[in-house]
Amino acid sequence: MKLRVNGLEYEVHPPPERLLVDLLREDLHLTGTKRGCEDGSCGACTVLVDREPRHACLTLAHMVEGRDVTTIEGASSSFGLSSLQRALIENGGLQCGFCAPGMVLAVEACLLRGKPTREEIREAIAGNYCRCTGYAKIVDAAEKVVRERWGP
Amino acid sequence: MTKVGNRIPLVDAPLKVAGTATYAGDIARSGMLAGKIVRSPEAHARILSIDVWEAASEPGVAAILTGDRYPVPFGVLPITHDETMLAVRKVRYRGEGVVAIAATSIEAAERAARKVRVEYERLPEYDDPEVSAGPVTEKIHERAVGNTNLQKEVQQSFGPVDEAFRDAAHIVTVRGRFAGVTHAALEPHAVVADFASDGRLTVWSSTQVPHYLHLALSEVLGIPEHRVRVVKPTVGGGFGGKGDPFPHELVAAALSIEAQRPVRIVLGREEVFYLNHGRHPTRNTVRIAADAEGQLRGLDVDALIDGGAASSFGTVTTYYNGVLSVGPYHIPAFRYRGRRAYTNKPPSGAMRAHGSVNTRYSIEVGMDMLAEELHVDPTELRLRNFLPPDTTTLNGFRITSNSVARCLGAARARSEWTSKFRALPLGEGIGVACGFFISGSNSPIHFTPKFPQSTVHLKIDVDGGVTVHSGAADIGQGSDTVLAQIVADVLGVGIDRVRVAAVDTDTAPVDLGSYSSRVTFMMGNAARRAAEAMLAQLRNAAAQITGQPAEKFVAAEDRLSLPDHPEVAVAYLDAVHAAMEHTGALQSSGSYESPRIGGDFKGARAGTSPSYSFAAYVAQVKVDTDLGRIRVKNVWAAFDCGRPINPLLVEGQIEGSIHMGLGQLLGEEMHYRGTRLMNPSLLEYRTISPEDMPEVECLLVGDADPEGPFGAKEAGEGPLPPVLPAVANAVYDAIGIRFLDLPLTPDKVWRAIEARRKEGGLVKPPRPEDHDR
Ligand code: FES
Ligand code: FES
16 A cells, blocks of 8 residues: 655555554654554554654554644754744743654644644644643743734 | 843743644654553463463564563662563553553554463452551562561651650641642553663653663663663653653553564543552541640651552652642641551552652641631741741751742732631631742762763854753753753843754763752752863864953853953954864853752752742632532732742643643543542543632742852742642631542532531631630
């Protein structure tokens, strides 16, 4: 089967039961996508499939055939880290960083839908577990990006 | 230009946020096998037979291991080695490893695992520490006390305790019950082990204690220490949960030896819950005696803690449940009885604010009750009783810097306490609590051979980059950043010149690891000394170049110059090159040893620390009296960590601690039915969601500590304990009900509210000044 990951086309032959998270981590060596559980409860494996957030631990690899997948490795560009990534760094929006890949993509997906309120940002990350930060600095960082992009 | 004291982002954040930081589970080695552990479905049973014949013939299986191969017991404390890498002859908790398999893929290992046959003979199961404390028919471990299943018993008494309680004008008694909670770091434990053809073993592991793991690998596997190498990659959170050497780490190494191939083991989330080593389920009784003026006269603490099936840090936990109650108040008489019982549950161990959370809860709720009996404001009662700075507690803790009174003042002012206490409408309330915590344990766990608690090495070569070798484990809290800040600050160079090498026991000097909030204080002091020794070499070079006295040079902004004659200056890189002309790369070393503190009695060292953090929190809540839901709206967290090296990171520690503390208070629970863990998943283990987090205002109040690096003290654990009782006291202010049985789930709160309504009504408690009317 073929799929696009971070803009590049891949041809892969996963066994039918292979999960997207394992396809990415083990077969494509894209280890930025993390695994914190195996039941959709932590969001560490969040990737975008056609710009929509998905749990790669609950998605079978063959379900993304022909689709466009964005992982954390695709969140930054040749211009460097995205404004959200920079805001997270500067605001202390990550500590151990294990949630960061999923968090970045969950918030990016939210920003793709238009200007969010603080509440909507919190909702967007409600499925992304973080044990370190207490979430406030993550939401602050996202809000900073919202202000930069849409004004106060 | 100084880096210390500024809000410097984590030096490794750009990698983490881009998904390129390497965690243990991301490591792949050529020829690597996948390891899988077959775990016991029984809580307490003799192993009659293990049949791996069918499993071994599965395609792809390279090695199978059972407990009798490496039966050497280990444990983080040298005095209580009672864990083995796989069960030997009997299993002691559900989830204990029995057989380990290495195969060419994880699927193959799992297929083989399903074919392992183990025959068990059930033994009596112990789920209640009260029962374990009495005579038992089956000892869980031979080393348990007498004919009981007690692991440890501590009795201490200081000062005239009986007189204090006999003569007291007021005595309050609090009986607290606390469910066990667990660290639930997002990264599941992962390890890669490679026993290579040169006879050297390398282990990459998500660990907080590379040095202890190093020792355990050598002891259990019988490989000399110098042929064992432990590397700590980026770690996805620890909180104490990666603070022991663990069975799976030893198993991966043993499988690699058997298979002569690298082996990776990544635990599933359920396995992480069974590994546990989290906060002990606890029952405590705290009695506080006070005179008519509200001066504390005595404190009597009794704690029975459920250790699960292994010792882990438990001996320390048993002490900490008592000794960490001698502050932040002046206690003239103190008695403690602590007992830790083995049960057939996953082991308990050290978790953030180790051993101090549950006793602190009962004390701070007790202080609230005492204030009410005395008809005084609870902040006022606390102010009357605080320890001063520069004092010694009755059990020999040396208190140096202490700004707890200023913390309380700040939290009170920012929260507008006086206008809110007992004055908010029914269902809304405000509460206060205080606390203190050690900045590292004064006595290291391992004392032979003798070595400093922390050592830091620096190296500068022609490129001018400063390489820092340290064994201190950054587990997300930011210790690498603190290291880089300190070194850059002393050398007067930009922080990007400093590169902190990953912890590698081959190259890093021994450091005891990340626990007991020791790192900033101890590693920080070592780093400062190492950097000063390096600076001396650069100053000498500057002196040689300019002919000016070396000690006059100050380092800042990539140069060394004379403050009075800024035109006399040597660029940093020129000084480096001059200094290394005849020696090659520059090196320096710095270390930290804590002063000797504490009395001569048994257990005197427990809780002694070169310095203590202090805290005073105010919390405001709203209780939904129809649904029993407690909504924490605000926390004003005033914290004395001395002079913060990095306020951004300190705030992160406070906010994360509040998340974890509120979780324990409001919903987190290792929920057992008998010995059976009912909720081993993140879906069912209820942490606080982003929507339920309160607004947190961090107030960093504190004077520079005389011995801390640049005046800093710990900030990783002390921020946790006060939030639980502050909220509980706020709930009392809101609805007049005391909750002493954690967690305060909505059903429990709702039942208490209903009962109170039937008894005659839900009302706010009276104000102190209304009592006399
Ligand atoms: S790993 Fe997919 S949600 Fe946790
Ligand atoms: S930063 Fe550690 S889990 Fe979010």
